[in-house]
Amino acid sequence: MPMVRIVPRGYTASADAYLTPCIKKYIRGFTAGFQEGIQDKVLFMQSDGGLTPVAKFYGSRAILSGPAGGVVGYAMTTFQRETDQPVIGFDMGGTSTDVSRFAGQFEHVFETTTAGITIQAPQLDINTVAAGGGSRLFFRAGLFVVGPESASAHPGPVCYRKGGPLAVTDANLVLRRILPEYVIIFPKIFGKSEDLPLDLEGSWLAFKKLTEEVNEFLSSQDDGAKKDPLSVEQVAMGFITVANETMCRPIRTLTEARGHDTARHVLACFGGAGGQHACSIARSLGMSTVFIHPYGLALADVVHEAQEPCARVYNKESFGYLDGRIDLLTKKCVEELKSQGFEE
Numbered sequence: 580m581p582m583v584r585i586v587p588r589g590y591t592a593s594a595d596a597y598l599t600p601c602i603k604k605y606i607r608g609f610t611a612g613f614q615e616g617i618q619d620k621v622l623f624m625q626s627d628g629g630l631t632p633v634a635k636f637y638g639s640r641a642i643l644s645g646p647a648g649g650v651v652g653y654a655m656t657t658f659q660r661e662t663d664q665p666v667i668g669f670d671m672g673g674t675s676t677d678v679s680r681f682a683g684q685f686e687h688v689f690e691t692t693t694a695g696i697t698i699q700a701p702q703l704d705i706n707t708v709a710a711g712g713g714s715r716l717f718f719r720a721g722l723f724v725v726g727p728e729s730a731s732a733h734p735g736p737v738c739y740r741k742g743g744p745l746a747v748t749d750a751n752l753v754l755r756r757i758l759p760e761y762v763i764i765f766p767k768i769f770g771k772s773e774d775l776p777l778d779l780e781g782s783w784l785a786f787k788k789l790t791e792e793v794n795e796f797l798s799s800q801d802d803g804a805k806k807d808p809l810s811v812e813q814v815a816m817g818f819i820t821v822a823n824e825t826m827c828r829p830i831r832t833l834t835e836a837r838g839h840d841t842a843r844h845v846l847a848c849f850g851g852a853g854g855q856h857a858c859s860i861a862r863s864l865g866m867s868t869v870f871i872h873p874y875g876l877a878l879a880d881v882v883h884e885a886q887e888p889c890a891r892v893y894n895k896e897s898f899g900y901l902d903g904r905i906d907l908l909t910k911k912c913v914e915e916l917k918s919q920g921f922e923e
Contacts, residue, residue, distance in 0.1 A: 587690060587699040591639050594696055598638025606633055622881060624648045626702040628685055629882025632919060639700050646670050646677035646705050648879065653847035654681040655878040657870045664843065666870075667830055669860060670850040673713040674729040676826045679705045680833045680844075701884060706829035712736075712748040712852035716818045718793055721800075723814075725822045737785045738777040740770035745789065747822050749782040750815040751855045783811065790814045823859045830864060845870055883915040 610621065610633075622630040626643035628651050649670045657666045658681055665682035680686065686704040690697060709727035713736060717724040725747065730736050734743035738752050738759075751757045759765050759777035767776045794808040809817075834841040842865035848857035849872060857869045885908045891897040913923060 584699070587697045590697045591699045594642075594698060595637055595639040598641065602636065602638055602641060606636070624651075624879060625882070626700065627687060627882065627884070628703050628879060629884075630879050631881065631883070635883075639698055642698060643677075643702050643705055646679070646707075647703050649677070649849045650679045650681065650685070650703050650705065651879040653849065653870070653872055654685065656872050657681075657845055657847045658683065664845055665839065666847050667833065667841075667844045667866075669826070669830070669846055669848050669853055669857060671826065671848075671853040671856060672711050672850045673732065673852070674709070674711045675707050676710050676829075676850070677705050677707050678826070678829045678833060679703060680839075704833075706832060708825055708829050710747070710822050710825040712746065712751075712855075714747050714822065716745040716747065716750065716789070718789060718796070721796055723817045723821045725818055725825060736782070738769070738779065738782045740775055740778045740781065745782075745785050747818065748852070749785065750818045750822075751852075752777060752779055752782045753786050753815045754812060754819070756855050786811045786815055819856075819859070823856055823863060826856065826860060827863050830860070842866060847872065881916065881919065881921065883912045885911045885915075 606621075621633050623633060623636040623641070624644045624647055625631055625636070625640040626647050627640070628647045631640070650668050653666060653668050658664075660683075663683060665680060668677070668679040668681065670677040670679075687701050688704050689701050690699050691702055692698075709729070710725060711729065713730040713732070714726035715728045715730055730739075730743045730746040734741035736743050736746035736748040738749050748757070752759070757765065757777065759779060765777055767774055769775050769777055790809060790811050793814055797806050797809070800806075831841060833839075834844065844864075844866055845868045846857060846861045846864075846866045847870045848854060854871060857871070861867070861869050887904065887908065889901070889904065891900060893901075917923065
């Protein structure tokens with residue numbers, strides 16, 4: 580990768596060497612079940628919001644490929660050119676929530692640090708927070724705490740019937756924001772035999788035990804104030820409130836911290852758990868419109884990127900040289916896309 584700054588380049592190369600073999604192994608397993616030639620027709624989403632052929636899909640370009648697909652989807656369906664009303668993307672999954680902003684064009688960053696590893700590759704500007712449907716719930720020193728630990732897919736939350744811990748999904752289930760009787764939405768795939776519905780009773784009993792712990796703590800506080808015991812629903816709602824505030828913070832970072840009025844935005848909701856929290860998030864941020872959409876990478880364009888370092892001083896005398904180098908890079912990209920079957 581011909582770029583300056585050797586340390587980020589080293590990190591990027593190491594991450595690529597670690598991730599790419601895993602990705603290629605998965606792709607081989609995925610394509611093995613199809614007829615020959617399927618690899619030439621499969622496109623993968625990259626972190627920059629563009630699609631690329633299988634042969635050019637690498638680990639360093641795949642780190643935010645999932646959230647990037649959602650960003651492209653809501654950008655193409657929610658943003659209205661007539662009003663230019665900006666959109667906040669709210670992608671809540673099982674372990675984390677990804678938020679982004681679209682105001683007419685994609686916002687990219689070219690160097691990011693994730694889990695201490697600096698990646699020098701173009702990515703959509705997406706902020707991630709460790710709060711999702713699988714985020715664990717704790718009562719510590721009188722405080723409701725949500726995450727960052729996750730129940731993960733296995734064993735999952737209590738309601739998955741695999742001996743897991745209390746999580747945000749359990750709170751939503753107890754509050755009846757999730758209705759397991761609607762088998763079309765929540766099929767019977769839980770439990771060790773994977774043929775049972777979500778366990779409402781199990782979640783309720785686990786919350787009842789936690790509620791007793793909370794009330795015991797409150798009654799032990801000798802501050803002279805009379806405190807009514809909390810109900811199971813109140814405790815569950817308390818955790819939901821904490822989770823919602825955790826997810827509001829990165830949205831404020833993308834808006835208020837950069838001089839934008841959060842209330843003027845539309846909230847585009849997607850992800851497996853997004854619909855359970857979207858209205859509360861919008862209410863907390865003063866937003867009046869929530870848009871829920873099912874679209875993603877199918878709306879993205881195929882892209883190819885070329886780059887090179889430049890040590891010229893940026894002034895009027897260097898403009899001709901810079902234009903020439905940019906034209907050359909553009910030509911390389913065009914030729915690559917032509918080789919994939921696209922017309923200029």
